[in-house]
Every structure is written in C-alpha cells, then in structure tokens.
Amino acid sequence: MTLTTAKWTIDEYHHMIDAGILSSRKVELLKGEIVEMSPEGEPHAYCSHEAAEYLANLLGDRATIRQAKPITLPNDSEPEPDVAIVQRLGREYREHHPYAEDIFWLIEYANSSLPKDLETKSKIYAEAGILEYWVVNLQKLHLVVFREPLDGEYATKFTLTEGIIQPLAFPDISVSVEQIINR
Template sequence: MIRTATKWSVADYHRMIATGLLAGCQVELLAGDVVEMAPELPIHRATYRRGSKYLETLLGERAIVFTAAPITLPSDSEPQPDIAIAAPPESRYDDRHPGPNDVYWLIEVSNSPLTFDREEKAQLYARDGIAEYWVVGAT
C-alpha cells in the first residue's frame, strides 16, 4: 500500500469523486490514504461473482449481497470488498453505503500474495468493528 502525505476524510474522497478527479482510477480510501487497487483478473471476477450468486440464493431476503461495492468505515476508509453481506432492506442504502453496523460479513477474493488482505485490511476491518472477514483464493 502506498501511503500519502495527506490524509483524506470520506467527505474529501466523495468530493474528489464528484469533481471527476478520480475518474478512470481504480482506487479505494483506506485509513485516509487513497490507494490504487490491483487490476482485476478474469478468475478474480468469476470467483466473487460465483460466490455472490450462491450467497444470494442461500440468504434470500435475509441479507443484501453487494459485489465490488464500497462500504464506509469510521477510520476515514471506504474500501470496496469483493463481497459484502449486509442487513436488509436494500432501500436503507439509497443515500449511503453500508457501515459497520450494517455489515454481517465481508469476503475478499485474492489472486496475489495474501499479505495485504490478511494483514492490513484485516486490521482495518477489525478496528472498525467488522465482525466477520474472510479472504479466499481465486480458483
């Protein structure tokens, strides 16, 4: 992860998005740092799509399954986990992203060294109150 000299708030990050400053950039906000995301390989996308479809079928109306969508955390973070399982109804997210009180479970699919997902992100999620976080290999 590249650390930036300036720490950004979620509000700052949203302003950068709204003004187009981050257009075309694959980034997420982690602990105030705007971090470039790794390119998505086909096996990565296929793995989380299969997982999300299975979870949607399994959970039905009991949860909302988000794929590659932001969640907002109190540590000035807006990561985009591959799968986020959150409390229904979906309409509660019409004007905001899910937060720690909404999230039941996060899943990251990793097709690269697991260090970042298993250490940096795991610590961030634990600090911000995410109760369940899994890292799975892309297969």
C-alpha cells in the same frame, strides 16, 4: 527530511469522486490513504461472482449481497470488498453506503492483493468492529477466516480448504467452503 503523507477524510474523498478527479482510476480509501486497486483477473472475477450468487440463493431475503461496492467505515476508510453480506436496508443505501453496523461479513478474493487483504484490510475491518471477514487465497485455493475483533485485530484466524462453515451472523446456515473458493 521527513516525508508526511497527506491523509483524506471520507468527505474529502467523496468530494474528489463528485468532482470527477478519480473517475479514471480504480481506487479505494484505506485509513485516509487513496490506494490503487489491483486489476481483477479472470479467476478473481469468476470466483467472486459465483460465490455471491451462491450466497444470495443460500441467504434469500435475510441479507443483501453487494459485489465490489463501497462500504463506509469510521476509520476514514471506504474499501470496496469483493463481496459484502449486509442488512437489507433497501432505499437507505441511496443515501449512504453500508456502515460497519450494517455488515454481517465481508469476503475478499486475493491473488496479487493477498498481503493487503490479509494484513491491511483485516486490521481496518477489525478496527471497525466487523465481526467476520473471509479471504479467499486464489493462489492456494483456501479460505482464511477472521473472527472476533479485539483491540484492532481479529482474535481468531483459521484456514479451511473444504467442509462447511456457519457464519457468525447466521449460525443456522451452512456454507460450503468449496462453493466459496470454487475449487
């Protein structure tokens, strides 16, 4: 017997949210599947918040920093990255979450969700054409940088533990790796 998983569209997912079906669950939509999100421990909450504050100060009015808010992607995915650096579209976000073309880059903080963030989400973000994606490994305190989406995967992947990185969207901005990983 073959089991088939029911897939959901973004519209169907939104209808479930509006109907209150998912109100007591912390979930996100990944490639048509409703997936439970890992609980956020103290290091995760602290590090992602501090990094978001740091980036907000660093980028000023050049971008909006959204923390743990949904983004809407064309591959029936509506993940909630820990930090999304997006275009400043103001009230337009009352009508829709940021789309892939509105996103400068994304950051996930991972402890128990490390395999999901490094594998599943990196593919979802690459398929959507998001130019840059960072994963902070909270177990080892290092930053994994994914860049250059190509054929549903990132062509470039490297790991940093210190130093400076320039985001592709803002090559004139120097981001301290230590501030992002909160070493």
